[in-house]
Amino acid sequence: MTTEEFLAGLKTISNQFDWTLQHDTGLHSERRAHPRLHLKASLRGSPDAVFDPIAAVCYARTGKAFEARSWPDAARALGLTTPDGARLLAASHDRTWEDAEDGARKPVGHMLALRKQLLDATGVLLRRTAKG
Secondary structure, eight states, X not given: OOHHHHHHHHHHHXXXXXXXXXXXXXXXXXXXXXXXXXXXXXXXXXXXXXXXXXXXXXXXXXXXXOOGGGHHHHHHHHTOOHHHHHHHHXXXXXXXXXXXXXXXXXXXXXXXXXXXXXXXXXXXXXXXXXXX
16 A cells, blocks of 8 residues: 555545544643644544554444554554555654754754645645744
């Protein structure tokens, strides 16, 4: 499965889930001026089941539920390569900036575009502008 096929599949199954942007609660998240917003889905009718986009597509297509740490298994079940799955997960977790040589941070254009595609496919509107 290519990234484009994944995004098309995500758009197809997105109405089976309630999609939200959840604040990052990981280590060092409090140091950020603008917290990362993770794209998450809960299965309609079962709000306790929370999925990242890869796990949501995998569940919708195969009926198999994978935990967040098992995203490589979910990606493989869909036929995604590990690098493509990692990029999709990074974009869904708002990891779209990188360190620059001068110690500052700069946006990564293709990752910002991928994040926008994920948000568009799920119908989630980003309410703030990206600020690394």
